[in-house]
Amino acid sequence: MMTQGELDLLHGWLHGTTPDEDRPRLQSLLRESAEARSMLRALGTVDAKLQECAAADPATLRLMAMPGAQSSPSSVRSIFRGPFQWRALAAAVAVHLAIAGAWLWQARERGGGAHLAEVRGAVEIVRDGKTFASGEGMRLRSGDEVRTGAGASAQVKWEGGTTWMRLGADAALRVTTAGGGKDLFLQRGALEAQVARQPPGRPMIVRTDQGRIEVLGTRFTVSAAEKKMSVSVTSGRVLLAPVNQSAGSVIEAFHIGAVDAGGKIAVARLPAAETVDAGLLAHWPLSEAQGAIARDASGHGRDATISNPDWIRDAGFAALAFSREGVSSTDKRSVLGTPALNLPTAFTIALWVRCDSRSPRSQVVFTNAPITEKASGFSLLINYNEPGAPALTSADEQALYFRAGDGQRNSQVTSSPRVLATGRWHLLVVRVDQTAGRMDLLVGGRAVFTQSPITREFNRDGPLWFGAAGNATLPLAGTLRDIRIYERLLDADDIAHLARQ
């Protein structure tokens, strides 16, 4: 029989909070006790189930289609650019899906069917070879085909209301339920939908003549034409396979996969121009050139405030300068403060910085914590004089220093000196994956340093300060513009795109 202390060790490991000093005891317990291993597997099962149930993101599924050759394929192209060109006479499907609270929703949907709602204009049902007019509230049977006429529309809604599909004009959708799963065949037309995560073992499949997709991940976009079906994934993964062929491909986030009439699958990354704004938590272009408010261009309303703003223009850009030589009073220094952000465990901060003078003194680029030994948070500085360490010299200057601390311990890393030339604009990107215990920093798209592991317990909440610490100390001897914060890790294509801007 396991003791409570032993159980606590297992729970601690599942929580990710096992202190270093308990690690040997945990390892020894698991090495020697089959009961402990069995218990860990059982508790891990509970953990996995709770995780599955809690994966509750709002879901949206949007399907759009071109009803015929004469109707402009240009609107399809406007959604799906890049390597895939569209033919006429098509159905185009755009699916945007996020997986939602599986278990609670599943309980509601279990045994529930679909019905028609919001019927506008002429809508018919084809059932057992017979066609008849339909209206709101009509319950659908497996195998029913919903057809909308010119100018008509209708919604197919599943029990619970969290999953629905809105058919546009001149569309035909066959709805089949088999084994609790949903099998949808869009023959023509357009549909827009919202979809919750499907219960395990009861997948949702969306088909066209050319292929089918199955949800493996969270968020994606699908388009289908008469001779091609394509999947555009914005997060998570989907499986794309040609109809009646065994070959298939998993399409990862920010990639587009297409299957043509011959069953050939092509995969390409979505153009970075289409993905670079995905996952933006806040974006302050700093293009105001006046005033004390930096507007958030991400649409989330996270306007930042600027103390003592010192706007400048450089190379056609407005920017915010922080280097007021000779200003010693902290209440006259510039600092940009964001609202509380509550960053996720994986995030990216990207900004443009221009250093106005070489200096060995410590300068804050951004921070969410006081620059002290035992602060919980993270900071990026140019140069950092460790307390008690010899003063930095000109040989050390212009080095980047990143630190993440949990209030007791710090993970820190310093780049080689002079990574930031003065008088030039540099794109600076910091990617932090707290769960993986990893961060990396890129200047101009090139990695300057990677640190792993970093402490996993640092604070990500509260406001961020740019250009100086929150109390206006350690001001940046430089200028900032175009600050972006993402709730994801930017990839090389995104960063290259930002660097070109």
Add this chain to the structure above:
Amino acid sequence: MEATDHMPVPQDPHEGFLRLWTHHEPELRAFVRACVPGAAQVDEVMQEVSLVAWRKFPALTESAQFPRWACLIARYEILMSRRAHARDRLVLDEDILEKLAEEGAEEMPLRRQQLDALDDCIAKLPRERRDLALAAYAPGASMKELASQLGRTEGSFYQLLARIRQELLRCVQRALAQEAHA
């Protein structure tokens, strides 16, 4: 035993793979979770397992063997992941992972039963506890924030989560014992 376990692999391997993968993914995920610290690493491993399983699927002749076969793939991917995260303080030693995985593969039918029972056990949790557990496991949840909302320290919040997990496990054990005697 599920119907899928008695069926030969369907002629369309794609369809067969999808059916088996979606059916067994939850217990495979649970299998991986016991060997790998943190949800992100579990996702990483599961992604690799799904890709490798997809590629090797044509070689599988009996669909009933799918769980054990997928466990073998998962075991390899767990060890690969361990090497990639070797410096992580939560990573378990390789010999422990081998034992956890080897015994875990034998327990796949039990895993399935436990997962099925958990549906009801989670439903039976007092609403407040259920909401709290689901909030804690939601993607991007901040334990610190949740703890502060409840007026608790982070440590006591983790203890509460551990109690809920333990309570669910007891419920599962009771349900399976009742089934065995039914």
